[in-house]
Amino acid sequence: MPGSEALLVDLYELTMADAYRRQGLAExxxxxxxxxxxxxxGRSCLVAAGIDDVLDWLERLSFGPEEIAGLERLGLxxxxxxxxxxxxxxxxxxxxxxxxxxxxxxxxxxxxxxxxLQAQLAETYLLNQITxxxxxxxxAARCREAAAGRAVVDFALRRTPGTDAGMKLARVAGLVGLAxxxxxxxxxxxxxxxxxxxxxSFVQAFANETDAFRAYAALFGPxxxxxxxxxxxRQGVEHAITxxxxxxxxxxELAGIRIDSGDLGALARAAREALDAAGFPNLQIVxxxxxxxxxxxxLVASGAPIDAFGVGASLALPREAPSLDTAYKLVEIxxxxxxxxxxxxxxxxxxxxxxxxxxxxxxxxALASEPPPGAGHVPLLVEVMRDGRRTEAGRRTLAExxxxxxxQWAELPAALRRLDGAGKHPVRISPALAAAARxxxxxxxx
Amino acid sequence: MPGSEALLVDLYELTMADAYRRQGLAExxxxxxxxxxxxxxGRSCLVAAGIDDVLDWLERLSFGPEEIAGLERLGLxxxxxxxxxxxxxxxxxxxxxxxxxxxxxxxxxxxxxxxxLQAQLAETYLLNQITxxxxxxxxAARCREAAAGRAVVDFALRRTPGTDAGMKLARVAGLVGLAxxxxxxxxxxxxxxxxxxxxxSFVQAFANETDAFRAYAALFGPxxxxxxxxxxxRQGVEHAITxxxxxxxxxxELAGIRIDSGDLGALARAAREALDAAGFPNLQIVxxxxxxxxxxxxLVASGAPIDAFGVGASLALPREAPSLDTAYKLVEIxxxxxxxxxxxxxxxxxxxxxxxxxxxxxxxxALASEPPPGAGHVPLLVEVMRDGRRTEAGRRTLAExxxxxxxQWAELPAALRRLDGAGKHPVRISPALAAAARxxxxxxxx
Numbered sequence: 001m002p003g004s005e006a007l008l009v010d011l012y013e014l015t016m017a018d019a020y021r022r023q024g025l026a027e028x029x030x031x032x033x034x035x036x037x038x039x040x041x042g043r044s045c046l047v048a049a050g051i052d053d054v055l056d057w058l059e060r061l062s063f064g065p066e067e068i069a070g071l072e073r074l075g076l077x078x079x080x081x082x083x084x085x086x087x088x089x090x091x092x093x094x095x096x097x098x099x100x101x102x103x104x105x106x107x108x109x110x111x112x113x114x115x116x117l118q119a120q121l122a123e124t125y126l127l128n129q130i131t132x133x134x135x136x137x138x139x140a141a142r143c144r145e146a147a148a149g150r151a152v153v154d155f156a157l158r159r160t161p162g163t164d165a166g167m168k169l170a171r172v173a174g175l176v177g178l179a180x181x182x183x184x185x186x187x188x189x190x191x192x193x194x195x196x197x198x199x200x201s202f203v204q205a206f207a208n209e210t211d212a213f214r215a216y217a218a219l220f221g222p223x224x225x226x227x228x229x230x231x232x233x234r235q236g237v238e239h240a241i242t243x244x245x246x247x248x249x250x251x252x253e254l255a256g257i258r259i260d261s262g263d264l265g266a267l268a269r270a271a272r273e274a275l276d277a278a279g280f281p282n283l284q285i286v287x288x289x290x291x292x293x294x295x296x297x298x299l300v301a302s303g304a305p306i307d308a309f310g311v312g313a314s315l316a317l318p319r320e321a322p323s324l325d326t327a328y329k330l331v332e333i334x335x336x337x338x339x340x341x342x343x344x345x346x347x348x349x350x351x352x353x354x355x356x357x358x359x360x361x362x363x364x365x366a367l368a369s370e371p372p373p374g375a376g377h378v379p380l381l382v383e384v385m386r387d388g389r390r391t392e393a394g395r396r397t398l399a400e401x402x403x404x405x406x407x408q409w410a411e412l413p414a415a416l417r418r419l420d421g422a423g424k425h426p427v428r429i430s431p432a433l434a435a436a437a438r439x440x441x442x443x444x445x446x
Numbered sequence: 447m448p449g450s451e452a453l454l455v456d457l458y459e460l461t462m463a464d465a466y467r468r469q470g471l472a473e474x475x476x477x478x479x480x481x482x483x484x485x486x487x488g489r490s491c492l493v494a495a496g497i498d499d500v501l502d503w504l505e506r507l508s509f510g511p512e513e514i515a516g517l518e519r520l521g522l523x524x525x526x527x528x529x530x531x532x533x534x535x536x537x538x539x540x541x542x543x544x545x546x547x548x549x550x551x552x553x554x555x556x557x558x559x560x561x562x563l564q565a566q567l568a569e570t571y572l573l574n575q576i577t578x579x580x581x582x583x584x585x586a587a588r589c590r591e592a593a594a595g596r597a598v599v600d601f602a603l604r605r606t607p608g609t610d611a612g613m614k615l616a617r618v619a620g621l622v623g624l625a626x627x628x629x630x631x632x633x634x635x636x637x638x639x640x641x642x643x644x645x646x647s648f649v650q651a652f653a654n655e656t657d658a659f660r661a662y663a664a665l666f667g668p669x670x671x672x673x674x675x676x677x678x679x680r681q682g683v684e685h686a687i688t689x690x691x692x693x694x695x696x697x698x699e700l701a702g703i704r705i706d707s708g709d710l711g712a713l714a715r716a717a718r719e720a721l722d723a724a725g726f727p728n729l730q731i732v733x734x735x736x737x738x739x740x741x742x743x744x745l746v747a748s749g750a751p752i753d754a755f756g757v758g759a760s761l762a763l764p765r766e767a768p769s770l771d772t773a774y775k776l777v778e779i780x781x782x783x784x785x786x787x788x789x790x791x792x793x794x795x796x797x798x799x800x801x802x803x804x805x806x807x808x809x810x811x812a813l814a815s816e817p818p819p820g821a822g823h824v825p826l827l828v829e830v831m832r833d834g835r836r837t838e839a840g841r842r843t844l845a846e847x848x849x850x851x852x853x854q855w856a857e858l859p860a861a862l863r864r865l866d867g868a869g870k871h872p873v874r875i876s877p878a879l880a881a882a883a884r885x886x887x888x889x890x891x892x
Contacts, residue, residue, distance in 0.1 A: 007631035008609055010601070011642030014630065015666060019644075023661045025651065032647070070634040076669065116651055123645070127604035128612060135607075155456070158573035159769060161581075161762075162610030163454055166574060184460065185453035188516040196457030198465075199569070201478070201776035204784045205471065205562055215469045220461060223522065230786060313769060316607075322768040323605065323759060330647035338650045340676060 006063050007070065010124045014071065017117045018081040030116035031332040031351045032123070033108045034130055040321030044416040044423035047141045047405065048101045048109045049172050050133030054126050055385055055394055058090040090118055094385035098396065100175055100405025101380060102412055104427050106365060107354045108381060109134065116333065123328045131326045132165060137172035139293070139318045141409065143311055144176055145417050146296040151179035151308035153195045155288055159313040169316060174398050176405055179308065190398060197225040197258045197286065209236060213243040217254055221247065224254045225286055228271070229261050237271045241278045256284030256307065264289070265304035272305040286310060292318060293419055339440045348429070349436050354380040360413050366430035373430060452509050453516065455570045460517065463563045464527040476562035477778040477797045478569070479554045480576055486767030490862040490869035493587045493851065494547045494555045495618050496579030500572050501831055501840055504536040536564055540831035544842065546621055546851025547826060548858055550873050552811060553800045554827060555580065562779065569774045577772045578611060583618035585739070585764045587855065589757055590622055591863050592742040597625035597754035599641045601734055603632070605759040615762060620844050622851055625754065636844060643671035643704045643732065655682060659689040663700055667693065670700045671732055674717070675707050683717045687724045702730030702753065710735065711750035718751035732756060738764060739865055785886045794875070795882050800826040806859050812876035819876060
């Protein structure tokens with residue numbers, strides 16, 4: 001790993017590590033559970049993502065001489081801890097849902113079983129990445145759902161909060177099956193189609209719109225999408241038709257036009273009519289500009305003749321749910337379940353399993369030690385890392401994760417795919433888990 | 447630069463580059479202007495940031511063999527463009543406001559004067575970083591303002607959308623003078639104090655709270671801050687007092703306690719009384735948990751005895767303004783001003799300067815070629831890069847930027863420091879700029 005990635009930790013992970021070491025507790029077996037406390041507004045479910053990057057980080061976790069020197073400069077950590085960190089590798093087990101799995105509040109997306117020092121050290125990075133990628137994947141899946149079969153393209157790199165978010169958005173765009181991304185680095189890294197048209201500045205750089213269109217079409221021929229709204233969209237469509245005719249005279253059919261402002265539905269209708277009348281029924285219409293899943297759904301419902309949606313800011317930072325309320329909580333230590341009881345922040349104790357009824361009638365949150373709640377239930381958490389190394393299940397490709405997501409989404413009850421969050425999925429607490437929680441509460445009150 | 451950073455571009459930057467090359471237009475002199483269109487809710491001003499990273503990217507921009515091979519795999523760009531990119535360096539000029547400068551809508555944060563191919567290629571990265579860091583710096587400055595002299599610490603790394611956002615938040619925390627960051631990598635990289643206490647999991651890992659506190663205090667002595675709300679906050683404070691007494695018996699005074707849940711104001715009052723009564727008036731009270739600038743301001747206004755605020759999610763993703771509506775627009779080409787006229791997306795034409803009245807009575811947005819609007823006005827945009835190399839003004843350290851921010855903020859009219867966005871700063875359009883815009887509109891309509 002680029003060494004400094006190991007330093008992507010909150011300071012207290014290191015001071016706590018030092019205290020565990022000092023007390024001889026560093027090796028105590030612990031389990032931490034990472035889950036979402038509550039669904040954000042408008043969401044009925046979440047798409048779990050980020051697990052592959054988390055396994056990568058754990059597998060490569062190490063502090064080189066430069067990182068140790070940096071930690072020494074903090075002037076806070078003991079020599080003994082620095083020596084321990086210099087030789088540290090992650091040796092634990094991770095149980096996680098496969099990426100692309102649909103999850104609900106309080107269900108672990110992953111659990112880490114490891115010596116407490118190691119499991120604690122992973123907290124910051126795991127929360128950072130699972131929160132980011134699960135939030136992004138959920139929004140991308142909603143946009144795809146809203147588009148009802150039309151293409152959705154990630155145009156968000158300029159709007160993502162930083163470059164890591166831009167790359168991870170391209171990754172989850174691949175996971176949930178968007179049609180492409182404008183992010184060149186992301187397309188190359190994650191094997192997604194790279195997609196793009198032209199900017200208004202390109203049109204402005206020429207003496208007139210038609211010349212700009214000609215210059216682009218001359219080079220990109222059948223991959224040409226002309227941006228028609230720099231000056232006046234209806235005139236822009238006429239200019240596009242002129243250039244499409246010239247191309248056809250050379251035996252080339254252009255790909256389409258893009259509208260990036262104004263009343264997208266009305267402009268798309270007018271453009272479709274003009275294009276059809278001019279003999280270009282196959283020229284596609286791409287729209288963009290301030291779109292989110294709700295705007296896409298309205299355009300689709302209105303019957304607007306739109307073939308593809310380019311989505312920017314709202315894929316990166318959906319207004320109603322810019323983030324997720326995730327938690328990474330100690331649930332077991334030395335085989336003893338534990339539970340935090342701060343007001344509003346209670347968590348379920350113990351190592352867990354999530355069982356999903358095959359007919360989607362319920363999920364059951366249970367202790368890992370319990371038998372299946374019924375024959376029709378399948379377990380969601382699988383071992384993806386053992387003794388610090390990925391298992392077979394932990395080496396799934398992005399293409400495999402995409403197939404898993406697609407099959408999950410296809411069988412998801414329609415109510416849970418709604419964009420208004422009205423659908424609710426029952427997550428039942430198993431009797432044994434409820435009893436464990438009660439026992440801890442009673443012990444605390446006693 | 448890590449080579450792949452050059453690929454952090456939208457595909458259309460590259461296809462447009464290819465078309466410019468093909469038309470022999472790649473070297474045409476162009477100016478792009480990066481600005482914020484509108485203030486988000488609650489904001490009366492913005493703190494410009496991200497310029498240093500942008501200059502870094504421009505200075506190091508290059509496509510190595512691996513990146514060229516990647517671009518070739520797209521199957522879209524011409525051999526000639528790939529050869530051009532293989533030898534490309536940024537050779538342009540950047541004029542920018544110094545980092546930490548207060549800016550308003552439509553005022554350029556920076557302008558790029560460069561051959562159009564280069565200036566266009568920079569669009570995605572420049573928007574990504576200036577948007578991110580200006581949004582983060584503005585929110586951090588508001589939190590600091592709300593705390594009215596009490597310490598504010600960045601606890602957000604686990605909540606930032608990705609690791610780049612986490613690092614850049616630590617950077618702007620340094621820029622606006624927060625007291626520290628929990629992000630170890632960020633603290634080391636940007637020279638900020640690293641800060642942290644302990645997690646609830648630490649307390650839970652011991653047989654009881656008092657033992658957990660003892661273990662931590664034994665190691666960190668006067669830097670110990672005890673987290674008192676894992677089970678019951680009032681009992682937690684009593685346990686903290688027990689351990690503080692034991693430390694005092696060894697000649698050590700602990701640093702403080704932290705409360706992370708519940709009614710923070712009421713709990714802080716009760717804790718202060720208990721600590722004072724027990725003879726620990728210097729033990730500090732840190733609070734955290736769901737805080738934003740408004741909650742901080744309410745706690746401060748209520749007179750709650752709080753010494754420091756740890757802020758997480760809302761520093762990273764403030765609910766009312768998760769992002770900024772930035773634009774990077776072509777404003778001049780071949781010395782000819784241009785202006786986009788799409789509805790709702792108009793921009794001001796021409797290379798610009800922003801003049802600020804020393805008494806903060808107004809800003810004036812003007813053409814760069816205009817003389818000062820008056821003796822009492824100072825120009826904000828300065829040349830930070832020339833011919834692709836930083837100027838002296840482009841090599842300011844983070845410490846210098848922090849001093850600049852502090853002096854700007856100190857002289858900022860109180861109305862503009864309000865948290866409700868009620869203050870408005872007049873930004874006047876110079877007569878020459880207004881005339882240039884009118885002339886373009888007339889030419890378009892003719």
